[in-house]
Amino acid sequence: MEAIRYFSDKMVCLEAVASAKWPRGPVCPQCASKRLSFLKTRLMWKCLDCKKQFSVKVGTIFEDSAIPLDKWLTGMWLLANCKNGISSYELGKALRVTQRTAWFMLHRIRYAIHTGSINKMTGTVEADETFVGGRARFMHADRRSEKIRGRGPIGKAVVFGLLERETGKVRTSVVKTRRKYELQAHIRANVASGANVFTDALKFYDGLESDYAHKVIDHAEAYVDGNVHTNRMENFWSLLKRSIKGTYVSVEPFHLFRYLDEQAFRYNERKATDAERFQKVLESIAGKRLTYALVCG
Numbered sequence: 001m002e003a004i005r006y007f008s009d010k011m012v013c014l015e016a017v018a019s020a021k022w023p024r025g026p027v028c029p030q031c032a033s034k035r036l037s038f039l040k041t042r043l044m045w046k047c048l049d050c051k052k053q054f055s056v057k058v059g060t061i062f063e064d065s066a067i068p069l070d071k072w073l074t075g076m077w078l079l080a081n082c083k084n085g086i087s088s089y090e091l092g093k094a095l096r097v098t099q100r101t102a103w104f105m106l107h108r109i110r111y112a113i114h115t116g117s118i119n120k121m122t123g124t125v126e127a128d129e130t131f132v133g134g135r136a137r138f139m140h141a142d143r144r145s146e147k148i149r150g151r152g153p154i155g156k157a158v159v160f161g162l163l164e165r166e167t168g169k170v171r172t173s174v175v176k177t178r179r180k181y182e183l184q185a186h187i188r189a190n191v192a193s194g195a196n197v198f199t200d201a202l203k204f205y206d207g208l209e210s211d212y213a214h215k216v217i218d219h220a221e222a223y224v225d226g227n228v229h230t231n232r233m234e235n236f237w238s239l240l241k242r243s244i245k246g247t248y249v250s251v252e253p254f255h256l257f258r259y260l261d262e263q264a265f266r267y268n269e270r271k272a273t274d275a276e277r278f279q280k281v282l283e284s285i286a287g288k289r290l291t292y293a294l295v296c297g
């Protein structure tokens with residue numbers, strides 16, 4: 001109830017998101033200018049250089065939804081602070097939205113926590129998926145023959161990855177299937193529309209052209225077609241697999257996503273020193289708490 005009351009102030013919501021999104025003050029998403037004027041009646045900024053108007057939602061997980069920020073932030077508050085979690089039914093009741101809307105919100109918020117960012121990837125993004133696990137040789141003989149007889153990579157988890165070329169950062173997630181709608185949902189949830197998305201020739205990616213400049217590499221023909229490749233994402237997969245083989249005897253499917261997060265973090269902070277990486281972990285935990293403490297007043 002307190003969270004609902006606190007976030008009912010539109011300026012409070014706007015300032016909370018703006019300070020998380022632009023720690024050094026707002027920047028025009030069109031031309032990167034910092035010469036802006038704030039339009040109080042519209043709760044938007046106007047760029048004094050390119051004249052574009054933009055809201056705090058631009059380029060965030062909130063951008064393509066009609067759900068107002070007060071509901072988003074209350075939802076984030078509840079997800080972060082309810083010890084036993086919160087169901088879409090409970091959230092729907094608290095926010096006066098349908099259970100379906102609440103489910104969508106929880107899904108997006110978990111994703112933001114998981115990827116550690118509310119910003120979508122931009123520029124050129126490599127998308128690829130791989131199989132992890134399914135170590136048949138450790139299984140009982142009966143189960144082993146049962147697994148091996150099946151077609152395809154039974155017993156393996158499908159891991160989907162995105163790599164932003166400009167920053168060299170990856171985001172990974174364990175997906176249930178390699179079905180088109182699931183893989184594309186991950187791309188749409190994490191990549192800003194208008195970005196270049198490079199994938200292999202899998203038919204699952206057909207249809208991305210409506211939102212992205214989608215380029216396909218046909219592995220049967222050539223692995224590298226100039227700039228169009230997913231080599232850096234594939235390089236991450238080989239590092240991941242080497243590390244799973246070398247360090248961990250087996251990774252239970254249930255824990256795989258935590259392991260992927262850890263691996264992605266190390267990869268993304270690979271240019272930092274040990275001390276800097278340690279500091280980064282500390283800050284990301286402290287930073288999140290601090291943000292919640294701040295908005296709590």
Ligand SMILES: [Zn+2]
Pocket residue numbers: 028029030031032033047048049050051052
């Ligand atoms: Zn501008």
